[in-house]
Amino acid sequence: MSIVTEQPLAKRTRPRPQVVAHDVRPEPKGWTSWVTTVDHKKIGILYLYTTFLFFILGGVEALMLRLQLAVPDSNFLTPEKYNQLFTLHGTTMIFLFVIPAMAGFANYVLPLMIGARDMAFPRINAWSYWMLLFGGLVLYGSLFFNPPEAGWTSYPPLSLGEYTPQGGIDAWIIALHIVGLSSMLGAVNFVATIHNMRAPGMGWGRLPLFVWTILIYSYLIILASPALAAALGMLLIDRHFGGHFFDPTEGGSPLLWQHAFWFYSHPAVYIMVLPAFGIVSEILPVFARKPIFGYKAIAASTAGIAFLGLLVWAHHMFTVPTSTVVLAFFMLSSFVIAVPTGVKFFNWLATLWRGTIEFRVPLLWAVGLIATFLIGGISGIFLAVFPVDWQLHDTYFVVAHLHYVLFGGSVFGIFGGLYYWFPKMTGRILGERLGKLSFALTFVGFHMTFLIQHSLGMSGMPRRIYEYPEGLGWSWMNLLSTVGAFILALGVFFTLLNVVLSVKRGARAGGDPWKGNTLEWFTSSPPPENNFDVIPRVRSVEPMKDIRRQVEQQTGVQQRHQASRALAEA
Amino acid sequence: MDAAVPRRVRRRTPPHGPSRRTVGRLPAALAPEAARLRLRRLLALAVPAAAGALLLAAAPAAADLLTPESGGSPNADSIDTLYKLILAIAVVVFVGVEGVLLWSLIKFRARKGAVAAQIHGNTRLEIGWTVGAAAILIFLIVFTFIKLPSIKNPPPTGPNGLQTASAAVYASTDQPPPPDGKGLEITVDGQQYVWRYQYPSRDNERVFAYERMVVPEDTTVILKITADDVAHSWWIPKLGGKMDAIPGYTNYTWFKARRGVYYGQCAELCGRNHANMLASVEVVSVEEYERWYDQRVRDIEEAEDEHARQRRTYDDSMPNIPDAAEGEDTGDRNRTSGQQE
Numbered sequence: 001m002s003i004v005t006e007q008p009l010a011k012r013t014r015p016r017p018q019v020v021a022h023d024v025r026p027e028p029k030g031w032t033s034w035v036t037t038v039d040h041k042k043i044g045i046l047y048l049y050t051t052f053l054f055f056i057l058g059g060v061e062a063l064m065l066r067l068q069l070a071v072p073d074s075n076f077l078t079p080e081k082y083n084q085l086f087t088l089h090g091t092t093m094i095f096l097f098v099i100p101a102m103a104g105f106a107n108y109v110l111p112l113m114i115g116a117r118d119m120a121f122p123r124i125n126a127w128s129y130w131m132l133l134f135g136g137l138v139l140y141g142s143l144f145f146n147p148p149e150a151g152w153t154s155y156p157p158l159s160l161g162e163y164t165p166q167g168g169i170d171a172w173i174i175a176l177h178i179v180g181l182s183s184m185l186g187a188v189n190f191v192a193t194i195h196n197m198r199a200p201g202m203g204w205g206r207l208p209l210f211v212w213t214i215l216i217y218s219y220l221i222i223l224a225s226p227a228l229a230a231a232l233g234m235l236l237i238d239r240h241f242g243g244h245f246f247d248p249t250e251g252g253s254p255l256l257w258q259h260a261f262w263f264y265s266h267p268a269v270y271i272m273v274l275p276a277f278g279i280v281s282e283i284l285p286v287f288a289r290k291p292i293f294g295y296k297a298i299a300a301s302t303a304g305i306a307f308l309g310l311l312v313w314a315h316h317m318f319t320v321p322t323s324t325v326v327l328a329f330f331m332l333s334s335f336v337i338a339v340p341t342g343v344k345f346f347n348w349l350a351t352l353w354r355g356t357i358e359f360r361v362p363l364l365w366a367v368g369l370i371a372t373f374l375i376g377g378i379s380g381i382f383l384a385v386f387p388v389d390w391q392l393h394d395t396y397f398v399v400a401h402l403h404y405v406l407f408g409g410s411v412f413g414i415f416g417g418l419y420y421w422f423p424k425m426t427g428r429i430l431g432e433r434l435g436k437l438s439f440a441l442t443f444v445g446f447h448m449t450f451l452i453q454h455s456l457g458m459s460g461m462p463r464r465i466y467e468y469p470e471g472l473g474w475s476w477m478n479l480l481s482t483v484g485a486f487i488l489a490l491g492v493f494f495t496l497l498n499v500v501l502s503v504k505r506g507a508r509a510g511g512d513p514w515k516g517n518t519l520e521w522f523t524s525s526p527p528p529e530n531n532f533d534v535i536p537r538v539r540s541v542e543p544m545k546d547i548r549r550q551v552e553q554q555t556g557v558q559q560r561h562q563a564s565r566a567l568a569e570a
Numbered sequence: 571m572d573a574a575v576p577r578r579v580r581r582r583t584p585p586h587g588p589s590r591r592t593v594g595r596l597p598a599a600l601a602p603e604a605a606r607l608r609l610r611r612l613l614a615l616a617v618p619a620a621a622g623a624l625l626l627a628a629a630p631a632a633a634d635l636l637t638p639e640s641g642g643s644p645n646a647d648s649i650d651t652l653y654k655l656i657l658a659i660a661v662v663v664f665v666g667v668e669g670v671l672l673w674s675l676i677k678f679r680a681r682k683g684a685v686a687a688q689i690h691g692n693t694r695l696e697i698g699w700t701v702g703a704a705a706i707l708i709f710l711i712v713f714t715f716i717k718l719p720s721i722k723n724p725p726p727t728g729p730n731g732l733q734t735a736s737a738a739v740y741a742s743t744d745q746p747p748p749p750d751g752k753g754l755e756i757t758v759d760g761q762q763y764v765w766r767y768q769y770p771s772r773d774n775e776r777v778f779a780y781e782r783m784v785v786p787e788d789t790t791v792i793l794k795i796t797a798d799d800v801a802h803s804w805w806i807p808k809l810g811g812k813m814d815a816i817p818g819y820t821n822y823t824w825f826k827a828r829r830g831v832y833y834g835q836c837a838e839l840c841g842r843n844h845a846n847m848l849a850s851v852e853v854v855s856v857e858e859y860e861r862w863y864d865q866r867v868r869d870i871e872e873a874e875d876e877h878a879r880q881r882r883t884y885d886d887s888m889p890n891i892p893d894a895a896e897g898e899d900t901g902d903r904n905r906t907s908g909q910q911e
Contacts (some may be wrong), residue, residue, distance in 0.1 A: 024690065081842075083839075158840060163800055252818075290688065296691070319814045320814045321819045331714070335710070338703060346699040349671060349674060355678050355686040359680075370671060374664065375664070382653065385710065387648075387652060387717065387721045388651065388653050391649050393812060460805075461816060464843075464844060465835070508774065
């Protein structure tokens with residue numbers, strides 16, 4: 001515990017019987033401590049290591065796909081390998097990277113942010129991590145046999161036994177079942193923790209915004225995942241146990257799969273992106289040195305996006321036989337989501353407005369998210385207009401859109417979170433110069449890769465094709481995109497390098513390197529196993545600001561600070 | 571205060587490559603600190619401005635990159651118009667938001683002596699931008715529904731089109747027939763990895779084609795889209811939007827094209843050779859179409875005759891085998907016949 005913060009509290013509470021809850025057992029060390037741990041912080045770190053490992057795998061797959069498409073009529077990959085790679089890439093990035101990475105951050109910082117000593121169910125927490133790892137291993141185990149090759153959406157009839165008899169789809173189904181169960185258990189745990197274990201005084205109006213987004217993330221997982229689980233179960237029954245849910249020759253319906261799949265997978269977009277929005281809402285006020293603008297509006301818009309997000313799934317299916325009334329409904333519901341999303345954006349801009357912005361690396365990623373996700377949000381409007389979607393659907397325009405949302409939104413958020421909370425997790429700050437270099441390369445590489453893909457799609461290139469002929473005007477765009485992808489990969493590499501270099505040798509962080517607003521900064525870095533010896537009473541959305549103010553009042557730092565400022569202005 | 575600023579500014583200015591280099595080359599005596607700063611600010615504004623101007627100059631050339639394909643059929647043109655309207659609004663929103671973002675980042679970066687305004691929110695502003703965003707969306711919705719009929723409903727066949735064609739009576743709530751009931755209805759059937767087109771018969775002849783569809787110009791062509799095996803998606807970009815071909819379902823779309831050849835390909839992942847499932851539509855004059863049609867009738871009849879002849883020769887050359895179906899394995903036979911139904 002930091003001594004400075006304890007003094008004023010001790011003064012305030014006067015002499016009274018006090019239980020000192022300092023953990024005196026030595027902290028467990030060695031690899032067994034990682035395997036057997038139920039500590040939310042260790043589990044959070046395990047989550048992050050695992051998901052970043054899968055991120056690297058998914059990234060390598062992406063680079064191979066881009067290499068194949070770099071030139072027309074390429075022979076780098078066979079069609080079979082190409083289909084397997086994009087299936088693995090999509091599945092990995094969504095189910096094994098972005099969704100669990102958010103759970104990883106939440107695991108580490110959420111109990112700290114709400115002033116709790118652990119998650120509500122530590123053992124279930126450990127279990128959900130191990131399920132994630134084993135689910136991932138099941139999917140990648142298929143590499144040694146036949147990886148799945150029906151796309152991450154695995155639409156039947158293509159994914160039925162008749163057309164894809166290989167076991168890859170089965171590995172995919174089982175892996176998603178396990179990973180789905182993992183995220184479900186994690187979600188239940190977050191909900192229980194947030195509802196029951198907040199610090200005294202932390203009402204719903206004082207919950208940190210990242211915690212708000214994790215709460216909504218968890219509810220979305222609980223509401224939407226069962227649809228995916230059911231669909232996966234039906235697919236397995238169709239493939240192996242004589243079912244005909246999706247088999248049109250036996251009265252089944254391929255569209256049933258699409259509805260069930262998107263009933264999960266559209267909310268999954270918000271599951272992936274809302275926590276990233278939460279990270280931005282944490283980073284901006286800290287580095288602009290200004291309270292978040294419109295706290296209630298941001299929290300409410302999170303809930304609004306999630307609720308509406310459950311009502312828009314069929315906008316992924318505008319080209320299937322559908323009556324105009326249904327098309328119109330899903331267009332309207334998709335449009336309505338733009339309103340709360342816009343509210344978030346305007347509040348973020350207003351937070352920066354008249355602040356004193358410090359250009360540290362976490363802020364760069366947060367701002368990069370705002371600048372980039374905006375394009376994804378706007379291209380989403382085009383896709384929501386169903387007649388326009390008839391042109392854009394299933395083309396590279398959609399590929400561009402979804403990467404703007406999931407990389408420009410979620411992954412930028414994850415990197416922002418990594419730079420922001422790394423000091424808390426390790427006690428070391430990630431290198432500033434390497435971080436800025438990494439951000440610049442990632443940002444430039446990302447836009448170079450994906451901006452041009454909008455044009456590719458509009459000039460007629462469908463997604464998921466392994467080759468294209470010369471003379472359609474697609475060659476230079478694809479080459480540009482591939483070059484961009486390698487710049488992007490270099491950017492990501494520098495962050496990974498940064499982590500490796502800084503984890504042992506980075507600048508020492510101390511308890512509160514950024515002058516944060518939330519309670520995770522009210523303990524040492526890394527925190528002791530029990531997190532806090534004393535849990536302060538929370539009086540606002542920014543408890544650390546209150547605590548610092550109190551300390552400054554009692555130690556006179558404020559006066560000294562003011563004196564120095566007067567000198568500077570003179 | 572002035573003396574304290576420049577050192578901070580030099581570090582904080584976004585690194586516009588050219589500006590840094592130009593300033594670096596100026597002799598120190600000619601560029602006192604303040605002038606250097608002004609030049610740098612000027613360049614910071616000039617570089618984006620120049621880039622913007624360049625973009626504007628290149629706009630006509632880039633227009634093709636910014637809009638979907640069109641020019642073959644009225645529905646594709648209407649989609650293009652609708653798209654351009656959304657694009658116009660999108661550009662305004664994009665420039666506005668990114669502009670405010672960039673402005674705040676430059677204007678409100680941390681400086682010595684600067685104090686952040688401790689504002690927590692503003693309800694009027696909140697309501698303002700919520701209503702503003704909603705208003706833009708309502709405008710888009712209204713415009714979409716104004717444009718929708720010209721995208722969804724087929725127009726009558728033109729004077730140069732095939733006048734005898736009449737669309738078969740079909741029951742669909744999704745696809746209205748052309749107003750005069752005239753139109754050429756072609757069934758498009760997706761199969762791994764080829765498109766098959768079934769033409770309407772005049773008097774019991776069978777006409778079909780693969781991959782390339784030949785149709786008369788100025789004629790409303792109604793497409794009835796089905797699939798045989800897995801899901802496919804019919805898409806010729808210049809002839810309007812795509813429609814999925816889903817086994818067990820029938821989907822509809824239409825086009826009314828000018829003369830020319832239009833290319834496209836399957837847009838829904840349908841297996842390993844998805845990339846090679848090509849389609850093209852050749853639009854010709856009515857006379858040429860009639861000629862092609864008659865030739866096609868003859869070709870198919872000839873081919874069928876030839877096939878029948880070969881079959882006879884083959885059958886005759888084989889020893890006479892009693893019907894193999896009369897085995898004991900009735901259970902298996904039932905299952906097979908069940909699958910065929």
